[in-house]
Amino acid sequence: MTDRTDTSTHHMEGDLPAGGDRVGGAFGQPPSLEAWYPQRLRVELLHRNGLDADPLGADFDYAAAFATIDLEALKADIKQFLTTSVDWWPSDYGNYGPQMIRMAWHAAGTYRIADGRGGAGTAMQRFAPISSWWDNGNTDKSRRLLQPLKHKYGNALSWADLMVLTGTCALELMGLPTYGFAGGRLDAWEPDDGTWWGPEVWNPHDVKSYDDMVNRDERWRGKNGEQGYDLQSPLAASHQALIYVNPEGPYQSGDPMGSARDIRVTFTRMAMNDEETVALVAGGHAFGKSHGMVAAAKIGAPPEIAPIEQMGLGWHNPQGTxxxxxxxxxxxxxxxxxxxxxxxxxxxxxxxxxxxxxTKSPAGSIQWTPTDPDAPKTPDAHVPGQMNPLMMMTSDVAFKVDPEYRKVCEKFLEDFDAFTLAFSKAWYKLTHRDMGPKHRYLGPEATIEDGLLWQDPLPEPEGAPIDEFDVDALKEAVLKTGVSVSDLVFTAYSSASTYRDSDKRGGANGGRLALAPQKDWAVNRRTVPVIEALRGVKADFERDASGGKRISLADLIVLGGCAAVEQAARDAGVPTTVPFTPGRVDTTQELTDVEMFEWLRPIADGFRNFVADDYRQLAPGVAPEQVFLDRANLMTLTAPEWTVLTGGLRVLGANADGSDTGLLTDRVGVLSTDWFVNLTDTDLLWTRTDDTEMTFRARSQSTGEERFTATRADLVFGSNAQLRSAVDAYAGSDGQRRFVADFVRAWDKVMMLDRFDVKGARRYGPMAA
Incomplete structure (x- = not known):
C-alpha cells in the first residue's frame, strides 16, 4: 500500500549512510518532498515504470521475442552453467543449483495475497529496496553469474523469466521432476519505491534484547502465542527485510513453536496452505547449505549503497577470499x-x-545440531574429504513441534512420491502465482494442467458469439428493465473494479460478482437486484436468439453499464458510443477459491465512496485517500484517468450506499461536469461534520445555504495540487466534451483490464505502488 513512507536504507551493519538530517538529505542531494511532507499523497506513483524508463520502447513485443528461443537449448545452457565454478564466487559442491534455487525462491517469495504485490514477475529483486534486504544477501552474486546467459539471449529473455527458469532447471538437474515452466514475465526498469514493506527497518544481527524487539515492533498485533496475534495487512513477511520468517525464531529467540506460528501466518499471507508450506520448506532445504562463517558486523554495505567500484555488488566480505x-x-x-x-x-x-x-554458528547465530554422535554427516562444500555435522534452523524444528505441520511431515515421510508431487506443484505455484491468467503464459511447457484453483480458472465459452446487432438489441432490452442508469453503472463498475495489476487477479471476466464471496460483500449489496434483472434479460435473449447464441452474465453486466453511460452522455447533450468487447464467460462457484478471493474485498473504495465499518481496525492510522490512491494504482490508472473516472462515477450516482454524498450535482445520472465545477467552486466553504474527519459539509459563503456533503475521497481532488490541476481541465466552460470522451476511454480501460484473452500479455507488468 502507498500509505507509509520509509526512506531509510538498511544493510548488515545497521547504519544509515552519512550525510545530513532527515529534511536536508545527503550532501549534494536536494531534500525530498517525502522528507518535507511525510503525509503527502504521492500521486506521482501512478506514473512509474512507464515508457520513459524502458529502453526497449513501446513497439517491443516480448511474447514474439520469447517465441524465438529454443527452450530446450536454453535449459541445456543453464544446466551446463550450473555445474561450473568461477574463482570470484565458487559454487558449493561444484553446483550452483542450490544457490539459484534460493535466488528464484526469494524473487517469488515476496508475493503477498492481500494486495498481490511482490513476486518474481518483474524481477524487482534487481532493485532497491529488495535487492539490499538482509535476507537477500548475496543474491546479487547469483544474478551476476547469470549475466553471460542473459546477454547471450538478449531481450528475448527477461531477467524475471531467466531467474525463475534457472531455479527450475536447478531442481531438474538435481533429480526433481518439476511441474513445468511458463515464460511471460516482463521486467521492470526502475525501482519500486512505493510498496509498503513494513514500519520498521530491522537488522536481525543488531537485536539488543528479545523484550525490546517485541515491545517496539509495530508490525504485529498482539504477542506470539496470544489470541489475536497477526500481521498488519497487507504485509506478509514476519519482519521488514525478510522474505518469510527469521530462521532463528521470532526475534532470535530460538523458539520453535513461536517460529511455527510465524510460519503459518506468513505463508498463509503468501497464499500457501499447511501442506504447501511444508512441501516448499522441506523441498527447498533438501538442497544446498546455509552460510555463516563471518560475523555480520564485518560485512559491508548492500548493493544499493556499496562503494561505486564494486559495480553493483554488495555485502563485501573481508575475511579470507x-x-x-x-x-x-x-x-x-x-x-x-x-x-x-x-x-x-x-x-x-x-x-x-x-x-x-x-548451538551457535561461527557467526554467532542460533542453529541446531543432532544430539546423537552417530548421526550422518554432510560433506564440506569446499574442503575435499571434510565432513561436518548436519544443521537445522529453528524454523525447521518448528515443523516437528507444531501438531498440524507434524501431520503433514509424517504423511510425506511415509509417501515420498506424494512429497515429490506436492513440492513440484508448490514450486510451480510459488513461481507463477503472480502471473495471472494462463493467457499470459508463454512457451511449450506453459500448459501443464487446467483447473488449478489458484489460477482462477475460467470455463470455455458456450454457444455462438453475439454480433453488433445483438449488442444493440441487448442494450435496448437492458434499459427497458427499468433499472436506473446509476444502478447499471454501479454494478458494471463493481464487477470490473476487483482487478489488480499486481498479480492480474480479479475483474469482470468470470462473472464472479454473482458468486460468493463477492455477492455477499457489503460494498456490493446494491448489485444484487440488478443482477437478478439482468438474468431475466439473459434468459429472454437466449430463448429468442437464433443459431444457438449465448450471452454470459459477465458480458451482460458490462454491457448494461456501457448502455447506461451512453444514456447518461446523451442526457448531457454529448451523444457517444461506449466500446464493448464481448467474449467474457461465467465461471462456477466450484472454480472460485472463496478464501483467496476474500482478500480482494475492499476495506475502502473511493471510486464508490465506500469505507467499511471496520476500516479503523483494519487500517489503523491510514487515511482513506491513501487506500484510494492504492486502488487507482492497482488498476494502472494515471492521475487524469483516476480523476475523470471518479468525477464521472459521482455524477452517475455510483455510491455504494446509494446516497448523494459527494455527488455534487442535482442531475444524478447525467454525465455532466457538475462534480468538477462544484468541487472547485470558491464560494463553497467546507467544514467537518464531526471529529472523525471522514465527512464534510459545504455551505455557500454568499447565501449561507448548505449545498453538499462529501468524503475525503472527494475533497482530496480539491486539496491535492496535482489532482486539482486535473480537475481544472474539466471544470472550465470547454470541459464537457473532453470529459465525456475521457471518461469513456477510462471506463473502457477498466472494463478491459482483465481481458488477456483478447489482448495477450500486457506490455508492462505492475506499476510500483
Whole structure:
C-alpha cells in the first residue's frame, strides 16, 4: 500500500549512510518532498515504470521475442552453467543449483495475497529496496553469474523469466521432476519505491534484547502465542527485510513453536496452505547449505549503497577470499542433508529421526545440531574429504513441534512420491502465482494442467458469439428493465473494479460478482437486484436468439453499464458510443477459491465512496485517500484517468450506499461536469461534520445555504495540487466534451483490464505502488 513512507536504507551493519538530517538529505542531494511532507499523497506513483524508463520502447513485443528461443537449448545452457565454478564466487559442491534455487525462491517469495504485490514477475529483486534486504544477501552474486546467459539471449529473455527458469532447471538437474515452466514475465526498469514493506527497518544481527524487539515492533498485533496475534495487512513477511520468517525464531529467540506460528501466518499471507508450506520448506532445504562463517558486523554495505567500484555488488566480505568456505549470508552455517545436491527425503528423515539441540554458528547465530554422535554427516562444500555435522534452523524444528505441520511431515515421510508431487506443484505455484491468467503464459511447457484453483480458472465459452446487432438489441432490452442508469453503472463498475495489476487477479471476466464471496460483500449489496434483472434479460435473449447464441452474465453486466453511460452522455447533450468487447464467460462457484478471493474485498473504495465499518481496525492510522490512491494504482490508472473516472462515477450516482454524498450535482445520472465545477467552486466553504474527519459539509459563503456533503475521497481532488490541476481541465466552460470522451476511454480501460484473452500479455507488468 502507498500509505507509509520509509526512506531509510538498511544493510548488515545497521547504519544509515552519512550525510545530513532527515529534511536536508545527503550532501549534494536536494531534500525530498517525502522528507518535507511525510503525509503527502504521492500521486506521482501512478506514473512509474512507464515508457520513459524502458529502453526497449513501446513497439517491443516480448511474447514474439520469447517465441524465438529454443527452450530446450536454453535449459541445456543453464544446466551446463550450473555445474561450473568461477574463482570470484565458487559454487558449493561444484553446483550452483542450490544457490539459484534460493535466488528464484526469494524473487517469488515476496508475493503477498492481500494486495498481490511482490513476486518474481518483474524481477524487482534487481532493485532497491529488495535487492539490499538482509535476507537477500548475496543474491546479487547469483544474478551476476547469470549475466553471460542473459546477454547471450538478449531481450528475448527477461531477467524475471531467466531467474525463475534457472531455479527450475536447478531442481531438474538435481533429480526433481518439476511441474513445468511458463515464460511471460516482463521486467521492470526502475525501482519500486512505493510498496509498503513494513514500519520498521530491522537488522536481525543488531537485536539488543528479545523484550525490546517485541515491545517496539509495530508490525504485529498482539504477542506470539496470544489470541489475536497477526500481521498488519497487507504485509506478509514476519519482519521488514525478510522474505518469510527469521530462521532463528521470532526475534532470535530460538523458539520453535513461536517460529511455527510465524510460519503459518506468513505463508498463509503468501497464499500457501499447511501442506504447501511444508512441501516448499522441506523441498527447498533438501538442497544446498546455509552460510555463516563471518560475523555480520564485518560485512559491508548492500548493493544499493556499496562503494561505486564494486559495480553493483554488495555485502563485501573481508575475511579470507570473501567467498567459498568464508561465505557469510544469513549467519547460519551448514547443510540439512548428507547429499545437498540430490533430491531425496533425508531432510525429513533426519529431522524426525534425531533429537536436536541448540548451538551457535561461527557467526554467532542460533542453529541446531543432532544430539546423537552417530548421526550422518554432510560433506564440506569446499574442503575435499571434510565432513561436518548436519544443521537445522529453528524454523525447521518448528515443523516437528507444531501438531498440524507434524501431520503433514509424517504423511510425506511415509509417501515420498506424494512429497515429490506436492513440492513440484508448490514450486510451480510459488513461481507463477503472480502471473495471472494462463493467457499470459508463454512457451511449450506453459500448459501443464487446467483447473488449478489458484489460477482462477475460467470455463470455455458456450454457444455462438453475439454480433453488433445483438449488442444493440441487448442494450435496448437492458434499459427497458427499468433499472436506473446509476444502478447499471454501479454494478458494471463493481464487477470490473476487483482487478489488480499486481498479480492480474480479479475483474469482470468470470462473472464472479454473482458468486460468493463477492455477492455477499457489503460494498456490493446494491448489485444484487440488478443482477437478478439482468438474468431475466439473459434468459429472454437466449430463448429468442437464433443459431444457438449465448450471452454470459459477465458480458451482460458490462454491457448494461456501457448502455447506461451512453444514456447518461446523451442526457448531457454529448451523444457517444461506449466500446464493448464481448467474449467474457461465467465461471462456477466450484472454480472460485472463496478464501483467496476474500482478500480482494475492499476495506475502502473511493471510486464508490465506500469505507467499511471496520476500516479503523483494519487500517489503523491510514487515511482513506491513501487506500484510494492504492486502488487507482492497482488498476494502472494515471492521475487524469483516476480523476475523470471518479468525477464521472459521482455524477452517475455510483455510491455504494446509494446516497448523494459527494455527488455534487442535482442531475444524478447525467454525465455532466457538475462534480468538477462544484468541487472547485470558491464560494463553497467546507467544514467537518464531526471529529472523525471522514465527512464534510459545504455551505455557500454568499447565501449561507448548505449545498453538499462529501468524503475525503472527494475533497482530496480539491486539496491535492496535482489532482486539482486535473480537475481544472474539466471544470472550465470547454470541459464537457473532453470529459465525456475521457471518461469513456477510462471506463473502457477498466472494463478491459482483465481481458488477456483478447489482448495477450500486457506490455508492462505492475506499476510500483
Amino acid at each position: 570473501g567467498a567459498g568456505k568464508d561465505t557469510m549470508t544469513n549467519g547460519i552455517e551448514g547443510s540439512w542433508t548428507p547429499n545437498p545436491v540430490r533430491w531425496d527425503n533425508t531432510y525429513l528423515e533426519n529431522l524426525f529421526r534425531y533429537e536436536w539441540e541448540q
